[in-house]
Amino acid sequence: MTSSTPAYDALREKSLEISLLGNAAGVLGWDQETYMPPGGVAYRAKQLSWLSGKMHELGTCDDFRKTLEEAEQETGDDVQTANVRELRHRFDRATKLPRSLVEKNSETTSLGKAAWAEAREKSDFSIFAPHLVTLLEIAREKAELWGYEDEPYDALLEGYERSAKTSEVAAIFDRVGDELADTAREACEKSATQPTDLLKGHYPIADQQKLNREIAEDIGFDFNCGRIDTTTHPFCTGLGPGDTRLTTRYLEDNFTSSLFGVLHEAGHGLYDQGLPTEQHGLPAGNAVSLGIHESQSRLWENHVGRSRAFWTKWLPRAQEIFPNLASLDLDTFLTAINRAEKTYIRVEADEATYDLHIMLRFDLERKMLNGEIEVKDIPNAWNETFEKFFAMTPPDDSHGCLQDIHWSMGGLGYFATYTLGNFNAAQLYHKALQDAGIADACDNADYLPLLKWMRENVHQKGSTLFPQDLMKAATGEGTNPRFHLDHLKRRFL
Structure with missing residues (x-):
């Protein structure tokens, strides 16, 4: 059982709130890939864009930062220490991205997935290419904002494989x-x-x-x-x-x-x-x-x-x-x-x-x-x-x-x-x-x-x-x- 301290408890509640929004976005994303009618793609992109922007806002606001800093001053067990360490890592990466970029990324991926599905069905790369141009621009922008040691791929790989180079x-x-x-x-x-x-x-x-x-x-x-x-x-x-x-x-x-x-x-x-x-x-x-x-x-x-x-x-x-x-x-x-x-x-x-x-x-x-x-x-x-x-x-x-x-x-x-x-x-x-x-x-x-x-x-x-x-x-x-x-x-x- 993880130990409990006042600031850590508050940080946990804030993290859970963000997670709840993420789970809701996950349901919408799963629905888009399974049962959603094709005509709903554009509006679904706006829904997911708003949710991603709201999650970003909650996870980068001054209140979250203050609570995180207070939790870092407290002493807890190994699990609490690991949670605070990883939440700091997420916070530092998230605060380097403006909300506008996060929302743009979400909307672009929703539209991009639909375009990719059509392009794959028709075997026509030109249908997906304009979306990939934008996605690649976003990826490079995120990499520059996050920073990297050797090449942009470092910054992106870190998001999937923690501490890998x-x-x-x-x-x-x-x-x-x-x-x-x-x-x-x-x-x-x-x-x-x-x-x-x-x-x-x-x-x-x-x-x-x-x-x-x-x-x-x-x-x-x-x-x-x-x-x-x-x-x-x-x-x-x-x-x-x-x-x-x-x-x-x-x-x-x-x-x-x-x-x-x-x-x-x-x-x-x-x-x-x-x-x-x-x-x-x-x-x-x-x-x-x-x-x-x-x-x-x-x-x-x-x-x-x-x-x-x-x-x-x-x-x-x-x-x-x-x-x-x-x-x-x-x-x-x-x-x-x-x-x-x-x-x-x-x-x-x-x-x-x-x-x-x-x-x-x-x-x-x-x-x-x-x-x-x-x-x-x-x-x-x-x-x-x-x-x-x-x-x-x-x-x-x-x-x-x-x-x-x-x-x-x-x-x-x-x-x-x-x-x-x-x-x-x-x-x-x-x-x-x-x-x-x-x-x-x-x-x-x-x-x-x-x-x-x-x-x-x-x-x-x-x-x-x-x-x-x-x-x-x-x-x-x-x-x-x-x-x-x-x-x-x-x-x-």
Whole structure:
């Protein structure tokens, strides 16, 4: 239980008020991505703009500053100290941005997401390009206001991965890039000798939804406090204690697309559902970073969801629901779902090639922010870089630079956290399996002990530790890509 002091209690109330507005904005944003009619986009943008401006005002006003300064003078326990430290960090970043810029950013992203969706559907980058010009201008302006050591990307990355430096991430990527590329190439060559249509068939969406829900519930996702809906781009959003929303998309000729999407987003959802509810509205009640958040989604999607033990349990049930799978034995099925093949679409990429997609985006984002690439040149730059990484060229913009929603959300600086998440996932999973009880349970497709370990070592920590300090506390060392590289070689080679 966190200690209580007068100024800290007042600060907590002010932080909770801002969080309540953020949750309300989250509901409006979720609705925009799921059920809102297209005609509501312009007004929804104004609603979200006002809410973001109001949150900014409450979090940067003199009253909040005074209360924060008073709380900093008080002595509390480790959780209180961490909350005050992180609220100071947020305050210092927020006060460097004028409310007008915050509102402009919110309205631009609402309109940008709608334009991106249309552009992606029509495979026409020109529809989204004017919005991206504005979003890039806003990102550069924010970076200059926040300040940075080496390059603008530093300031943006800090918003997603606390205390991370672009140069450090780039150094890790450079160190392992060749080995990842070689592993991907060998894995693809091996898979090329195997049949490609093992899972071909018809999978009604209603049946996919049934299996997805059963599996998500089995690994621990609480549907009394969550739900699954359909969107263009899968995501998970936590809207407050007891309300975690997952989304996925469906292909009627491939049930694994939605299933692994649900496992991925359920990993995020398990993290949100495992955060300490008594700390809601405070940093200790929030996830620490996207690199840690992504570790949870990738762990459940890949380390658990693509394992032999998992499908020893779930393949018979899948065969009941989808009769066309009845002829497949376990080994054949595992070969099919762990196939390595170059693909244009990141969210459909296998583990062996996935990080190459991220490194491409990391490289392009830095060049965009540094002014080395103009918006009008992005499609060509994307295709040229993709050709270098994958030895093939996207056939159109939807399979290239328009496939991801992140830039339309203003999420420049985000992508690097996906590969950091892969590194963290392998490392955390390896550490958890050092416990013989957890290892035995996982061998029998009982994942609740694994979830309990994650709750204790990751979820319940909230943002009380920096990401690298959390990794050290949980595993004994900071993020080490060796665990991920070894995992890929065991699985594919």
